Amino acid sequence: MPRFGVRWTVALLLMLLLAGAFLFCEYLIYFPTILQCAWPRIGRARGAEGIDGRPADAALRAMVLSDTHLLGAVGGHWFDKLRREWQMERAFQTALWLLRPEIVFILGDIFDEGKWSSQKHWEDDVRRFHRMFRHSADTELVVLVGNHDIGFHYDAAVSPCRMDWFKLQRFEKVFNASSTRIVTKKGVNFLLVNSVALHGDGCPICQSVEKELIKLSRDLNCSLQNSQPGGGVTDGCEGSQLYPPTAPVMLQHYPLYRVSDAGCTGQDAAPPEERHLLFREKYDVLSKEASQRLLQWFKPRLVLSGHTHSGCEVVHDNKYPEVSVPSFSWRNRNNPSFILASVSPGGHALSKCFLPEESTVISVYCSAGACLLLLALAHCLWMKGLLQCLSLCLLGKHKSL
Template sequence: MDGGRAADSAGRRSLLLLRVSHLLPHHPQVRLAEDQPCTGRRGHRRPADGLGGPRHSAVGHPSPGSRRRTLVRQAEEHWEDDVRRFHRMFRHSTDTELVVLVGNHDIGFHYEMDWFKLQRFEKVFNASSTRIVTKKGVNFLLVNSVALHGDGCPICQSVEKELIKLSRDLNCSLQNSQSGSRVMDSCEGSQLYPPTPPIMLQHYPLFRVSDAGCTGQDAAPPEDRHLLFREKYDVLSKEASQRLLQWFKPRLILSGHTHSGCEVLHDNKYPEISVPSFSWRNRNNPSFILASVSPGSYALSKCFLPEESTVIGVYCSAGACLLLLLLAHCLWMKGLLQCLSLCLLGKHKSL
């Protein structure tokens, strides 16, 4: 959700839901030795030569290990620069809570994802990548969709385990509200949430074949709408999408990743809205969604930023006008100087 805001009048706080991905450039991913990609096993750091000094392949040439440490340091500097830029772009008052949703530009695509990048993200934004945020009786389910490949990788197993637990908690909350104060045996020890279906927020959209059915001024260009999406890259797989729908039965799904807007109805009852990119880097007309949400209903408004082409046109027009004014001013000054010189010359001749 690129900019949904729900007022919380009880605590004079509001909820601002944002997604980091595609707001920040995708820098080359660098992994630490003990943090291999999600699909691989954890590796081991090679020992250094001698008494722990750096390994050198030739005199005057840094070893692969030192070059690698330099790349890691540069990657960390890029990450810190991006985080600072993000906070500058989305600076907010103290009565607004910032909630950030993880995407592939934060922890890499699935084959790039590792524990180091995931924990770095969670540490910076002080929150787990998969969790439920509850405000004024509304459950917002934040899903780490990068880890839903279903290939049994360690991070995928951890995320799926957490999703199963959250699904159980939500279902038990619904059952508990229907059965009164009596807690069912199968729900013993579960955490109770407001008994309402969640609003699901995730970076990758649920499975759809293409954007052929998408319309609107923020939809993909007509020539791109019939391009087939790749499962686990452009959209989630069919299996992962069906599991999420069966586990949570969300009343609304908000997603991103494709840079274009789209509205889809899954199984004729689960609406999904893909929010277009918020950045001029990805589209000419970026936008965000302003949401007003209650436990029983929601209303969405799409807010467009100025088009990049319009801003560039205004700058060019303003520059051209300034240039014309400067030229006119120079011509006027030149005429004034000529007039003064003639007047002075006439007076000199009369003397």
């Protein structure tokens, strides 16, 4: 083969190898990983006693993720921002296409710098969020508020990171809904809680949120009472809004109070060296008082929370299960995941869907780089050997003459 043809062949092989690695790592890798996930069937699992093997398509299909932390203009490096947002966009869009959820919940900390971003930077972050998490009209997207979205309640009044009405209303305006409310779909009540405002210190936002929670608790309790045989409008229920008479699924950013993650297991749990670190009330988890009030007011059949960036399953008071949803961003963990929930008025079932590990992507790129290097080296050695052979042949002919 002529040298010119050999060079072109080698160059083509190098380009194909590079393009193949890029195509696999940036597009195709999400498909085989998410195809392993499936909607769970509601059976005799915790929270679904007495429900006979209801098929998943008869229940509401809800996808739950948390802590996307879209990087902002101040602390986010452009390449880190580009990389993480591309990963989340591809994972989310692939999951929507393959799994077709009816509703998607994001449990707060949508943005990383909402606590201090200017209006211009906020609008840029919001624009990127809507591009990344675009969805069809038959999928409802519900967003909860987190401490990075509106500020930290515990910061001093002079801090630019402090929660205030402007940041809260700015968030609620973007997502066109109150941060504390009930979303009902297919007869299932989802209680959305602004857990950032549950510090119980009498701050105006805290008072407003607690007042709304008390009203929602009254509405749900009245709905349950009115559903009883022979039930009518009972005392104290005049003018209350009626909901399906089922216990709610409670969703919030902060977890309910627990001492630590010491009892958490699984591949998405906190690293072993961090599991025994004690949680701080009102910082890592809600306070004991706030947690007990929520459980007493609503008696939820399931609690879903975020904030810790790691997975965990706990049961409060031996009857209220809580699942902490890990971060959806590869910036926070090597193996992000999300929850697939099949929920009906009488039961629920959960499964976890893991996304590609970033270490796998890095390994593929490193392997492709090594193959490129070896192929280039082999080509150089082959060309060198060919030149030496030609030189010897020419030298031999010269001597014979």
